[in-house]
Amino acid sequence: MKNTLLTSAAAGAMLAVGLSSSALAGSHATDLTLCWAAWDPANALIELGRDFEEASGHSMNYEFVPWTSFADRMLNELNSGGQLCDLMIGDSQWIGGGAENGHYVKLNDFFDANAIDMADFIPATVTGYAEWPKNTPNYYALPAFGDVVGWTYRKDWFERPALQAEFMETYGYALGVPESLEQLADIAKFFQGRDIDGTTVYGAAIYTERGSEGITMGVTNWLYNYGFEYENPAQPYDVDGFVNSAGAVAGLEAYRDLYENATPPGSSNWYMGENIDAYRSGQVAMQMNFAFIWPGVEADENVGGGKSGYFPNPAGPAGQYAQLGGQGISVVAYSEKQDAALEYIKWFAQPEIQARWWELGGYSALSAVVEDPGFASSQPYAQTFLDSMAIVKDFWAEPAYADLLIPMQERMHNYVVAGDGSAQEALDGLVRDWIEVFEDEGKL
């Protein structure tokens, strides 16, 4: 009996100690979980985050999900009110749903209280990653990673005199960084099937992937520059005649022409990873890809070290735009550790942390970092990044963005890759699908 009493007393004491220490832990050190895509910059963020762990005493856990299932998994998490993530570096198009469905915490008060000013960030990233509704000062994220579709090319091949001479003869202008999408197509076709150092190489690796968002992120670079508009500038959600305008049709046809005539065989379901593989293994002269890959290209043993050059998406007949990528960092509304999560954002927003972020390979969206006089020359691709960020355009960021993306993926992939129907039919079909979504949403 005595024994039992003793044990229970001891257990009680231990419990009390346990409780008090965990209560203490609650107010001081917290386990934060940050969710993002599993890719190269995420590794850099872990490295960067060590400083936060030291400074704050909180410890960081990371949940990184591969791009192809990133949206599925994370939206699933948000929609189910899950508490896995305290901080979410969600894709730019999620911001509408995050705000309207209450997944993300509104950050205006927090920004005001901590003197974080959105005017200090690259304007395109603020609009793209943080605002909802767009172009209103309602912030649900801090721009975390600036990203944009751009081009990588084999400078070493482009500079070969024999090729330059032959190109000049065929096309009547010098082989170099293309000034327009037409020139890009010329160059790609020039390289297609060419024998370089004993292997057959191809023109360009472009996005064709169907399962997530690949082909949309690729084809829009043509559509925008040929005159595609998401909606009537004068009347929101009025898509007919803008999405399927004559310019848009021409742009889509040009993209298909490129796919048919200047891409590697079998590149029917390619996105970031496949394009990188194709480029690194020396299959292609150019690749379309998000800017995040550029540090990796520079460091690559086959194509790095000056063999590669970079250029922003070239202009088309209707202007020069590039598809925006990148993400903002948000606090998840279902998290019970929002205070610590906000602390992280406050830490992350500091200029010196942002500068370090760039150094580690993360594309900072802070103007002070990219406007630094040394920035443009800090890396071979830095200037291209700046130029590209100046011409960005993004896909819909509506709460229903996924519903808008899926028909786009299907229509574009089926036309470009499988050759179903005509470009006009594909875009007309897309208009019908989008109108249906907007009607379901009560926007029309």
Added chain:
Amino acid sequence: MTTSPIQKVAQSTPDGVAKKIRGLSDRTIAWIFVAPTIFLLLAVNIFPLIWTIRLSFTNFRVNRPNKDVEWVGLRNYERILNDPDIWETMQATAHFLLWTITLQVLIGFLLAFLINKKFRGNDLWTTIIVFPMMLSPAVVGNFWTFLYQPQIGLFNYVIAFFTGVDPASFSMIGDVHLAPWAIIIADTWMWTPFVMLICLAGLRSIPDSIYEAAECDRASKWRQFWTITIPMALPFLMLAVLFRGIENFKMFDLVVQLTGGGPGNTTTLTSIDLKREAFEKWRTGYSSAYAVILFVTVFGLASIYVKALNKVKER
């Protein structure tokens, strides 16, 4: 079924003694033994199925928690059955099923037949042949995309080596005509061993005495094959078809990793389409109706098939 000997024993024993001998009544034991299984199946399979059926009459969407859920009657079903795209995916599924089953049964049976010749080392080689089916289908699908890449994969180079065509001249997963075959080849590679094992079991279950009797009747080997081997192994073949049929009707992981349903919709099998509706478009009600239709289809086909199988067994 006749009364089992045990029951006879039980019946002939006075009640009190029976209780002592058996501890618990058979009925209770049967109940204890079956209940956990039935309970688990009810909880994890049947309850969700009923829930799915319920959802299929609504416009519920998991990603719109704040929206009111409305009953929409049969509208989801109408929309699905009138959607030409769904018939396309059904066709793709049928093509996939037909060819995977045909190839796997032919190759699997042939292999089993050869292995049953009991050459030296047949055990070892059987084990080796079985390896592919132990891989994860998702990993297999993933690796076959790699093997099928015309530039960096092995497949095209091997074909080129044997046929002399240019490896870059065709693309298994990029071509709308070849992609349906690409998934069939990968699935056949992976699952032929499974069919082979079933067939081998079937062949080994045929008693030697039957062949010996046929030999005495001077029946030719060819005749023995058609009058003994095939009929005796048929129930096993049919079982192989049933299991592969059910599994491939549900096919998701291998194909989604291999082609993602493309190019176009050429390899969009029903499960892939369903996953898009349910977890990308988040049309929960609609996709529930879709799921119910699929389930009814496979359930109906399987019931008919199992009846036929039972008939063959009874012969």
Added chain:
Amino acid sequence: MSFSVTEPTNGTKWFAGLLVVAYAIITLVPLLWIIATGFKSPTDSIAYPPVVVFEPTLEGYVNLFTDRTRATDDMIEAAGPPETWYDEIARSRGTVITGPSRYGERFLNSVIIGFGSTFLCMVLGTAAAYAFSRFRVPLKDDLLFFILSTRMMPPIAVSIPIFLMFRNLGLNDTHLGMILLYTAVNLSLSVWLLKGFIDEIPMEYEEAALIDGYTRFQAFYKVVLPQAATGIASTAIFCLIFAWNEYAFAVLLTSGTAQTAPPFIPNIIGVNGKDWPAVAAGATIFLVPVMVFTVLLRKHLLRGITFGAVRK
């Protein structure tokens, strides 16, 4: 072995053996390619055209088990000289190891969930199969078909309600939830298989035991279970292969804590795009346990697949 008229001639054996070995070699090529890729450098793995002869490296395995980040000069300096061979491999790529990867956890999850569900499935399945084989269960044939029919459902079809149900019960992304789920999916197969095996065990054994004064339970585990051991072993192989490799449920229902390896392996990302050697290394290691299990139990494999249901 006595020669009978049914024994194939030596010529036939040779011919059959030749064909089977040829098939085995062809079928092994993709598998060997996976294993070989695990020992290639990232550059060799995507070489254009593909290389068959290469200098083997353990880089894929290092990358599989570690997280790395591209290092700036000051980081390399701060880290000092490489201390281990794997540090050295990472450094040679201009990266530093930042910690262990999640692969170990995912693998462990697979072990817990795969073997856990296989064990549970054998316990429940054997009991149910015994009852179906020996007792008059009301609506037996219907119940058996019902059990089989649960396997016909595409996982995607029931995953939404399962997802919602698990969420309400707090089973989402837990080992227990996945064990229960895989057990339920495998039960149909195991009940059908095991019933076949138990049907084959003569009832006389149990009768004798019962008359000797054993209770039903004793008769079950002292007489029936040992007799059914091979059947149970072979059924276990099939349950394990399924649970070990399952993808659709795993990808939809698990994330941080209980995710198994199959959704993880195909998406291992290196510092520069997809890390094929690490993916291959992950697949190779993942194949080993189930391969060993199968090779150990290979004698029972054939019996397992007879699906006793057909036997009678």
